[in-house]
Amino acid sequence: MQNQTEPPPETNSDKDDQAMEFDLSSTTALDLTSFQLHDLDSVELPSSLTELDLTANRLSKLDPRIANLINLRKLSFRQNLIDDAAIESISSWGSLSGLEELVLRDNKLTKVPDVSLFKKLLVFDVSFNEITSLHGMSKVSSTLKELYVSKNEVTKMEEIDHLHELQILELGSNRLRVMENLQNFTKLEELWLGRNRIKAINLCGLKYIKKISLQSNRLTSMIGLEECVALEELYLSHNGILKMEGLSTLVNLRVLDVSSNKLTSVNDIQNLTRLEDLWLNDNQIESLESVAEAVSGSREKLTTVYLENNPCENGVPEACPKSGMVMETRLI
Template sequence: MFLSMKLLHCMGLSKVSNTLKELYVSKNEVTKIEEIDHLHQLQILELGSNRLRVMENMQNLTNLQELWLGRNRIKVVNLCGLKCIKKLSLQSNRLLSMKGFEECVALEELYLSHNGIAKMEGLSTLVNLRVLDVSSNKLTSVDDIQNLTCLEDLWLNDNQIESLEGVSEAAVGSREKLTTIYLENNPCAKSTNYLAFVRQIFPNIQQIDSSVFA
């Protein structure tokens, strides 16, 4: 069972059946997450493109696997103790820090593009992560991903990353697994023999920026 709604707020959701598994409330003017405490079976929650400033009132959503909060006004990560989430999007918010994901060890996909993040941190415990998107932030280096041995897609484009050698050292754990990497619009992507160097780092790479390899 799923529910898609147009709302100015979440008031009234308390009357929705507690068997609901998917709730879509994107592209509205919702300012507060509320009246969803009883939705214990909820697996997907979509609240993108609203006016949310705070992540709250989700502690009872213990079966939640996908949380989509892109295009809001959130400044701080607060997953309310949830540990089963597999897909999480906080793209286009106002985050300055990546702290707050440490206990989400089931995470497989994490989308954090278009924020103000200056440092990669809090990632070392996310050993199931397959997709990491931190493009369009304020990163100058790649950090805290050495343990991510399942990583397949890494989006780092549109930052201020200086060193390809630093990328190589940081991604040592996923060197064999990584198939896609985006580094364009970083200083390091302007270096001589950029594509050849990246292909040497990651022997099974299939795509670097817009370049696709057989």
């Protein structure tokens, strides 16, 4: 047994330092999330970096060294203190020609920054800022696949119709009144427009879209969804919808949320054989029999119907149409 009182073997500090330097210089991903940094003066930025995450710091300016990271593919400034003046320098970062993901979420921006140099951009996130207009989006590369502009003050859907490759569009929690300029989004799969002021559905025939959220708007009708035949998830809660209609063609629908509306009956879903979750709570539905009849075609897949806060909820236990399906009066 080795004598435990012996000193540890000597180490070559020079070699250790060299090893550390070597490891750092070959680093491809640097995550500095929540380091509370005011600047990057004390941080080494290896030229090998492909991902740099600066989320949740106190940065109010951009370190010019980032402009020299020619291998960078993903860059996040999420949750910092960057304003319009600070972000301006990014418009001259031509060396980052391969950048694919730029996250500026939760800063102090009031306008869309100029990112026209990033010709390979796939993901662009400026959510949770103070942006009032989409002016400047026309300069964003047409390669973009995901655009996030939620929780701003945008009033109009504009300067985005060139984004033919777009798959996800997030404009929730803005001040939009009209759905427009969507006709070119033939590859769009997800559209998130909750918490706006939209009064009518206009989807311009988006046949490949899979998820739509129009929660907390000013809708009174469902008309306008008929051509979205690939739709799998539809969220329409917290509106003023009076009637379930225009749903019979949506045969791929798995989730339908029409809670917190003004519905008095359940209609037009008999063809939805793939339906799994149906949210009907907080409406004015009186007849459980009509609910059971409406979901008769969905019994193979349907697992839960939420009916809390409807006049019919008291009779739920007796109306359960099959043992595998739960007609639940409470949200779970």
